[in-house]
Amino acid sequence: MHFEAEFKLLLLSQHLIIYILTDEEERLEYTINQIVNKESNSSIYSWDFIDGYQNNPNYINKAKRSPIEALEFIETLVYETPKIFILKDFHVFMNDISIIRKIKNIKKILQKTNSHIIISAPTTQISPLLNDIITIIYFPLPNIKEIEVELKRLFTLMSIDISVDTTKLASAYKGFSIEKIRRSVAKLLSFRRSTEEIINNILEEKKELVKQTDILDFYSNNHNLKDIGGLINLKQWLIKRSNSFSKQAKNYGLPYPKGILLIGIQGTGKSLSAKVISQEWRIPLLRLDIGKIFAGLVGESEERMRKMIKISEESAPCILWIDEIDKAFSRSNNNADSGTTDRVLSSFLTWLSEKETKVFIVATANNVLSLPSEILRKGRFDEIFFLDLPNYEERLKIFQIHLMKVRPLTWKKYDISYLGKLTNGFSGAEIRQSIIEAMHNAFYEKREFNTEDIVQVTNEFIPLSFTDQASISKLQDWAKSGKVRFASRTVIE
Template sequence: MHFQDELRILLSSRHSLIYIVTNEEERLENTINKMAINDYPSNVYSWDFIDGYQNNPNYNEKARSNPLHALEVIENLDFSTSKIFILKDFHIFIKDSSIVRKIKNLFRKLKNSNLHIIIIASEIQVPKLLKEIITIIEFPLPNEEEIIMELNRLFSIMSTDCGIQLDSLALAYKGMSIELIRRSVTKLIFSQKPNQEIFEIISKEKQQFIRQTDLLDFYPINSSLEDIGGLFNLKQWLKKRSNVFSKQAQSYGLPAPKGILLVGIQGTGKSLSAKAISKQWNIPLLKLDIGRIFGGIVGESESKMREMIKLSEEFAPCVLWIDEIDKAFSRVNHSGDSGTTNRVLSSFLTWLSEKQKQVFIVATANNILNLPPEMLRKGRFDEIFFLDLPNLHERSKIFQIHLIKVRPLTWKHYNIQYLSELTGSFSGAEIKQSIIEAMHNAFYEKRDFTTNDIGDVVSEFIPLAFTDSSSILSLQEWAKLGKVRQASK
């Protein structure tokens, strides 16, 4: 249901106290004013702490710096005609005992009238005494259609054309407020950047905006499936779903995929795969540091989980990468935290199973045995992939990928077959590190590095597989039992 429809139904059914959560105060006020003209004829009055009431010469500047008086003005008005009162930032004052009492008294008078109080707030702060009489809804960020309308309006005002399809530009701005979009478009027009740089600039602005939330990170798309050696089954699974978020897929009746869980020891390509999905599917990549969810105040962790879910859905379609999820939801880690971890886990799993928005979860874990069984139940994730140590063919491909990056003209001079046979228990990350270490050694001696330099490093290297063999064996057993799917052939 669209926000306008939901608000119109609330007003028509005489909900007198409505609490709307948003940071877009101006856009919401414009939406309410349009509704008061077209859908629910009403007089609209707006109040804030500094200027008092606005929008009506009879009440201008009334109740300045006095929230209690702002409610008294409403109480003393004629109830015969429909009126909407917008109280901005009123959540700051709503916990005061006199305000609580006044609202409860006012509610009894308003509930059979056409008078409505709308509180605009950036966060939910409703006292327990008022929860039964206040209806809370959220004002969503602009959708693609609204963004296109705003872009058309801006380009018309500035008598210019950006030269980019508005559909692509609107998708790039998805998840940003109208005010941020306006400032960004104005900056892009005056900077006169070439079209290929515009999306990079928008990506950086999103990255800065996301970082301010202190919950998610916005990752630039810089890795592809071609950067991954091996993992044939995983890559094929992802390639078949490259257009799954398109309008054609929706028309075909395809449900949006929920996500995948990638399990395996460190260095086998789990994080690289998460980054590559974003590029393969051409959608933004958000990363959740699950440790940021858990706060010290009772109830704060659950609130942060809800905020994370809301934020990621506003950027949909997107990939949400949750790294090392086993460390946050380990079976042995939350026995003495008063149930906080269980409540956060429950919220996450419910969302994972029931979410409607196009947010594709990529969770990574080093040890599947540490994860709670309810997370591994069928239906939580579309697939659970086991990323084993690379085989001989995959190690050869990994060496080739990394040598091409550092020696694009001479990579064929290296004996990749020999090096692949030498690195039997190495992960992909360890292969990359052996090349880097060989380069350091040769650079110190002021010469180019050779196959023998890499071989010398490999002979002295102790792979993680030798120190984490029990974890690998348990994962291999799971793969044999069919509980997880092999990412490689």
């Protein structure tokens, strides 16, 4: 639901104390003023710890440095008309027993007078004693339309005659607060630059912004579909959905794709595939280290999951890459942490099933047999792909891709056909490593490396399919049971 509609609904349905999560105090206060002035005749009072009450000449500086007095002030007012009290950063005082008691007492007055308290805070910090009387909502970052309006306003204010595409610029700024956009525009547009140069700079700023969250990482990469050897079924699936987030797709009636789960043996291209989707679809890639979600304090893990979801949706359209999801949501973990894993998993799966934003999930897992059945249930992901060890044709392509990168002019002199036969049971990562090892050996001997160097390395190399044969065979048998779709076409060697 849009913030304005949600906020008006809460006011009308007697939600008397509303806790709004935001870092944008100024924009929130402006938005509330706009809504109230349009919808009702309520008076608005704004308070902060340093300056006390503002925006009413009769009460300037009232309750400075006194949160308890700020609440007492609400009790003393004459309520001829409904009133709205915006208390900034009030969350830091809400574990004090006197504040808790005073808020409970004030609730009765608010009820009689159809008035409301709005608490503006950047984080959730509420005493359990107040959970029943406080409603928490998020104030979203500006959408693309709001950003475009602000950009045009700034260009006019700064007298900048600029030829950049404001729609593209607004899309790049998605996930920024208005204040950050203003600072960025002042810096980036001080020199004449092309739209592409400006957008690249914005993406670098966004990368730093996401990194500060300590939950997500912003990945920039230059991998494309040509960097993947094989996986034809997966590639075709991705190509068909490359414009799924476009306006044309929406007008056609297509829902936004939810995501895919990539299951398979280590080194078969699961992580590379996530990077390739980002490049192919031309939308940013955010990587979630799932281990960072789980924290020591009670309730903090759930809060981090909510924060991750919020950041992802504010950065949309984007790819959210969750690497090795099986390590966090293993069946063996569920009973070892007082239910924290279950609650975090439940929150994630609910979002995955219900989300309608342009966030495409790419989750990877090595050991699917340890995953809870809820993750594999139909409807969670659009598709589940199994990435097996590469077949002969795929091994030829993998050798070609890696040799072309290191020897773009002379790669054809290597006997790829022979190497492909020799590396049956090797993963793509192991093939790449065999080439690198051969190069090291030849470089040490101060000569060019050749096919024989790679052959020698592969003859001495012990692939994972040999050292962990039982686990891999078990995984392959599970995949053949028909529960997943193979990322590659079946080729009999």
